[in-house]
Amino acid sequence: MPHQYIRKILEAKVYDVAVETPIHPAPFLSKRLNNTVLLKREDLQPVFSFKIRGAYNKIIQLTEEERAKGVVCASAGNHAQGVALASQHLGIHAVIVMPGTTPEIKYKACQARGAEVVLHGDTFDQALTYAQSLVEEKGLTFIHPYDDPYTIAGQGTIGMEILRQHTGQLDVVFIPVGGGGLAAGVATYIKYLRPDIKVVGVEYEESACLKAALEADERVVLPHVGLFADGVAVAQIGEETFKLCREYLDEVITVSADEICAAIKDIFDDTRSVCEPAGAVGLAGLKKYSTENQLSGQSLMAIASGANINFDRLRYVSERAELGEKREAIIAVTIPEEPGSFKQFCETLGKRNITEFNYRYHDARSARIFVGVQVHPDQMPVENLVGELREHGYPVANFTDNEMAKLHVRHMVGGHSKEVENEVVYRFEFPERPGALLNFLMKLGKRWNISMFHYRNHGAAYGRVAVGLDVPPEDRQHIAGFLEELGYHYCEETTNLAYQAFLG
Incomplete structure (x- = not known):
């Protein structure tokens, strides 16, 4: 299998549209960690993400008949922009299906490159189902974001560049993992040519589908996926990518949202560039791994994989960066x-x-x-x-x-009304789109009185809400069923110490 992929990587035709991105040192972070920290700058691609490599390498393999019918993909942003640019370059009609929660900056970038954008559903899975229906209905060719040999090979060209550009000491390379296309391609190439280099996959802790698959020794579907790092928000690792990642990654670690925010700040401090959350996952892993393993004097590289961040989200990132650090x-x-x-x-x-x-x-x-x-x-x-x-x-x-304290209580310090005797408290995540908050309130407010409410828009694809409900003891048994009907991810916070101290 490795020989097959090495050849595919060497023959990948990515440079018609992609560029060979530089490797930049991170001097401030290097000094702080007492290691040489290097960044592979995939955020400098024409679409500000590595995804253009795999998308183009797949699309250019299509037959004339397939090109004439057009292509379709489902994506929350980066893969979509890669498909749009690749299709524009090759004169192919592209249909991009995106969740309705996709930030405007991402779907407008696709439209600007001539793609037909369809906003459908609230989640990636709903967009994916609709995109696949268009394959049957219109004969379009589906361009998978990660689980395809040509896509994997396209991303693998990053590994080829790393070994060609950096010929000196290189101890560990850190790669962000979503569906696994980037990690599979890069790890396969590096381990084939330089097995002495350790390759570590890094996942956001709320979408760690590879870690879950490795622990179960088979691909599993996560029951819930956190959307903060939307570029790696995947519920199940790809079939082909799982085979390669299991074989060629030395280790897989996870990082928190706060650690990602701190890494975004570190990249800015050293490069004056702003990565998206998924783009900083690799560096967040590098920092965590270096500290926990007490590394010193080593050469560590992280792939800065993308910079498609909605400007409004910077407020949240800046708030949490100091906590992450x-x-x-x-x-x-x-x-x-x-x-x-x-x-x-x-x-x-x-x-x-x-x-x-x-x-x-x-x-x-x-x-x-x-x-x-x-x-x-x-x-x-x-x-x-x-x-x-x-x-x-x-x-x-x-x-x-304490997430309840950091997300909500710090903005709400007040008191508890004596008239509210039976308050229960929950945290929710709901898809962020026009009218989403009103819809949430309409569903929530039909049965019990709302005694407390806090919502703050973070410019993300989801909203975070803290809600107090005045529920009589005899009704408590009905809450679980009611919350399941709402269809939003939630957790109870009634016993949270921060709530009890300032709001309870």
Whole structure:
């Protein structure tokens, strides 16, 4: 099998439309990690993503008859733009099916390249089903985003460039994994020519379909896929890509949304370029792997795979980057309700900067404050901060890893009405599109009174909501069925400490 793919990679005709992207050093991050950090800049492709390689290499293999009928694909963005540009270059009609939640920047880029864009459904799976129906209905050729030998070979040309451009020491290469096309192609090539180089696949922890497949020793379908890193939001690893990734990846690790946001900031600091979340997954993995394995003096490379980010999402990224870098702590502290207590608390913090301060009257004896504090993972870690405050007699709760606190409570610090006696609290994710919030409220508000609500648009393909419902004890047994009918991913937060401390 490797010989077959090596030949396909060497013969791939990607450079009619793609460019050979440079490898750039990341000096600031290299110094911080005490390793040489390198970035393979696939965000510099004409469509700002590596996907153009695989799409073009597949489409150029089509027969004249297939070209005449046209092509179709389903994609949330990057593959779609690759198919659009490849089809435009070859004079082929392309139909791009995208979920209705796709950011405007992505579908307009496809239209600008002459593709016919169809917005269908809320999820990639719904778009995929519709795209496949067009194959039967109109005779179009389906261009798979990752699970095709020619697509895999096209992405594999990145591995060829890496070994040709960087001939010196190279210890580990980190590759983002969604459906697995990029990882399969690059890992197969690198391990064939340089088996001494370790190749690590990196997945977003809420869409880790390869990790799940490796643990089960077979392809599985994830019950829920987080959409933050939409470019790698895949529920099941590809069939062909799974075979190759299982054989040629040395390891697979996962990273959190906060770690991805921190990596986006690191790429910006070193290159002045802004990657999309999926594009920074590889570097997030590099940082995590380097720290956990205490690497020093090694040469580490991450593929910066794409830069198609909706501008509105930068607000969320900037908020979470410091948390991902472990440079901000989110804590709840109880202080005496008396004159001078704020001043004394700030003096206890010493030279640490306060990034956020929310106050809530608790009772005549005490007050609760929700505080963001600047820390440092080495010199001033959050654990030291919590320990120092407790030594000074302050009751402290660390909410740095509490999603309810970071997403909602920090924007809502208030109180609980005495008239609401039976509040239960849930966090939801729902597809973000015009009218989505109203539709959500219409479905939610038919049965029980809404006692608390927080929603904040992050410019993403999904909305995140915190909801309190006033549900009498005799109705509790009906909640689960009602929430399942809503059809949105949810989790209960009634016992969440952040909610209990400031909103409960």
